[in-house]
Amino acid sequence: MKLFALALALSASGSALAAAPAAEASFPKPLPDEPIPVIETLPAQWPASWVMVHDLHFGSILDGRVMIVDTASPERPVRGMVRAAQFANMLVSSSRKEILTSETFYSRLTRGERTDAVTIWDMGTLEPKAEILMPGGKRQQSVTYPQLFQFTNGGKWALVANFTPAQSVSVLDLDARKIIAEIDLPGCAQLYPTGQRGFTSLCADGAMLSVKLGADGQAVSSKTIEGVQDIDKQPLFGTPAWVGQKAWFVSYYGQIQGFDFTGDVAKTIPGTFNVGTAEGAAPQWRPGGWQVIAADAAGKLYILMSPNGREGSHKDGGTEVWVVDPATKTRVSRIALRATATAIGVTKEATPRLIAARTDGVIDVHDVASGAFLRTLGTAGGESPILITVP
Amino acid sequence: MAGFDKWTERLSRGVARRTSRRSTLAWLGAAITGAATIPVLPVARAASGSPHGGGGAANAPLVSTNPQDPGDQTSCDYWRYCAIDGFLCSCCGGSASTCPPGTEMSPITWIGTCTNPADNRAYVISYNDCCGTSSCGQCLCNRNEGDRPQVRPQSNNDYNWCLGTQSSVYNCSTAIIVGVALDQPK
Numbered sequence: 001m002k003l004f005a006l007a008l009a010l011s012a013s014g015s016a017l018a019a020a021p022a023a024e025a026s027f028p029k030p031l032p033d034e035p036i037p038v039i040e041t042l043p044a045q046w047p048a049s050w051v052m053v054h055d056l057h058f059g060s061i062l063d064g065r066v067m068i069v070d071t072a073s074p075e076r077p078v079r080g081m082v083r084a085a086q087f088a089n090m091l092v093s094s095s096r097k098e099i100l101t102s103e104t105f106y107s108r109l110t111r112g113e114r115t116d117a118v119t120i121w122d123m124g125t126l127e128p129k130a131e132i133l134m135p136g137g138k139r140q141q142s143v144t145y146p147q148l149f150q151f152t153n154g155g156k157w158a159l160v161a162n163f164t165p166a167q168s169v170s171v172l173d174l175d176a177r178k179i180i181a182e183i184d185l186p187g188c189a190q191l192y193p194t195g196q197r198g199f200t201s202l203c204a205d206g207a208m209l210s211v212k213l214g215a216d217g218q219a220v221s222s223k224t225i226e227g228v229q230d231i232d233k234q235p236l237f238g239t240p241a242w243v244g245q246k247a248w249f250v251s252y253y254g255q256i257q258g259f260d261f262t263g264d265v266a267k268t269i270p271g272t273f274n275v276g277t278a279e280g281a282a283p284q285w286r287p288g289g290w291q292v293i294a295a296d297a298a299g300k301l302y303i304l305m306s307p308n309g310r311e312g313s314h315k316d317g318g319t320e321v322w323v324v325d326p327a328t329k330t331r332v333s334r335i336a337l338r339a340t341a342t343a344i345g346v347t348k349e350a351t352p353r354l355i356a357a358r359t360d361g362v363i364d365v366h367d368v369a370s371g372a373f374l375r376t377l378g379t380a381g382g383e384s385p386i387l388i389t390v391p
Numbered sequence: 392m393a394g395f396d397k398w399t400e401r402l403s404r405g406v407a408r409r410t411s412r413r414s415t416l417a418w419l420g421a422a423i424t425g426a427a428t429i430p431v432l433p434v435a436r437a438a439s440g441s442p443h444g445g446g447g448a449a450n451a452p453l454v455s456t457n458p459q460d461p462g463d464q465t466s467c468d469y470w471r472y473c474a475i476d477g478f479l480c481s482c483c484g485g486s487a488s489t490c491p492p493g494t495e496m497s498p499i500t501w502i503g504t505c506t507n508p509a510d511n512r513a514y515v516i517s518y519n520d521c522c523g524t525s526s527c528g529q530c531l532c533n534r535n536e537g538d539r540p541q542v543r544p545q546s547n548n549d550y551n552w553c554l555g556t557q558s559s560v561y562n563c564s565t566a567i568i569v570g571v572a573l574d575q576p577k
Contacts, residue, residue, distance in 0.1 A: 236540060
């Protein structure tokens with residue numbers, strides 16, 4: 001190592017000889033030596049302008065990652081990165097000061113022994129603190145759906161969706177660092193935390209199933225809520241916008257449906273409504289993208305819309321964001337994006353910002369009130385930014 | 392434990408009540424013989440050519456010499472790809488019907504029905520994934536006609552269906568003719 005440093009020093013002095021003496025005269029003192037090594041750390045409480053952008057990394061899915069992005073800093077947007085391997089899911093808890101990734105690994109990268117694990121990362125250092133192994137090779141691998149990995153029990157437990165294709169849910173005690181229960185969930189998918197300790201799942205017949213968990217993590221009761229969605233005629237995007245423990249879903253055709261997950265059993269919020277329509281569509285405006293609905297702190301909803309809505313367009317991305325107020329069931333405004341976007345999020349800043357992850361990988365920031373484009377963050381969200389998490 | 396068994400029984404009965412035998416069979420059939428392919432990439436054909444997934448077909452056209460099997464097999468528009476989702480094996484060292492060297496073909500597949508424009512027959516196409524090597528990254532093709540949310544796994548292409556293989560690492564997708572459909576596609 002020392003030899004290498006010496007070689008570098010020689011090579012540097014060689015180029016210095018060639019430099020003009022006049023330049024040295026302009027700067028009589030050399031630049032100071034810099035300490036080695038220095039590793040950056042992040043503030044204990046992240047600023048409200050920071051978001052996490054999940055990069056599924058299509059070009060090499062086994063090497064996915066989550067980018068930590070300061071949306072207020074176009075000159076230095078990337079603040080760090082956390083590994084999110086092989087169709088991973090990610091959770092963040094500001095109160096625990098932890099990021100959790102649920103991942104799958106093979107001992108020889110693409111082959112060998114499979115290990116499924118949840119890794120707990122420190123939010124300040126981005127170093128791993130602990131891991132919880134999940135034996136059996138069951139973890140569901142999908143394009144990034146946030147509702148496959150969720151907190152419950154006040155953030156003390158995590159729920160992990162399994163798919164082999166038999167469906168089940170693993171309950172993890174994050175403090176004891178172990179799996180405490182596994183609950184079979186035949187015919188149902190996606191996990192929406194419900195009540196103090198439990199979850200709700202959407203089922204293949206259009207019903208919902210709410211499961212209450214006991215202190216040991218085992219299911220103590222369950223309740224079916226029939227007919228919450230018509231999967232053929234009005235399918236709901238699986239990823240809703242959360243306002244506390246209420247969640248607003250949008251259908252492929254723009255119908256908004258709210259659910260209240262505050263109690264042990266999910267409840268439908270009465271009064272569905274449509275985001276409406278507008279001119280200029282071919283053939284019609286529909287929601288389009290991967291993360292198509294977001295909410296601000298005041299409870300207004302933001303829906304990513306495509307003017308090229310048709311059967312099969314629901315993942316194509318959108319070019320406008322329509323802002324609707326669920327209290328009045330009316331559209332408040334339309335925000336034109338600079339390019340087709342895949343995912344949207346809204347920050348919790350005093351003046352909230354709309355963050356759009358474009359299909360070309362670029363992240364743009366807009367003002368939510370005026371819709372004005374404020375700044376671009378370039379490819380700070382990685383190769384294939386697919387999900388925006390506002391901690 | 393007895394309490395939990397009772398609860399499981401209640402849950403199973405509830406599911407049985409809610410799910411018709413036909414749909415259960417359909418789901419089991421899809422799960423066993425194979426269901427949807429690929430990791431689905433939510434970037435559609437419209438976006439091919441974008442940096443996502445390594446971009447679209449930059450290759451020169453790869454056209455079959457058989458006039459009964461027309462079209463560019465590296466293009467998302469090739470007739471067999473009517474329900475495909477992922478990287479086209481034709482761009483990855485395999486072909487429309489074969490996996491690249493060093494991969495393992497998933498036994499679990501999604502079956503689509505596509506019409507051949509040359510002979511106007513509807514063919515059953517099996518979209519077997521090739522697994523065990525990292526994402527090919529070439530010729531991303533994502534069509535979502537008929538795709539439904541994850542709650543209906545047999546019609547959702549967001550699951551990684553490299554399931555029955557030694558490794559769940561996804562490489563690319565094939566589109567193999569497995570028969571002539573009895574009925575015309577919708």
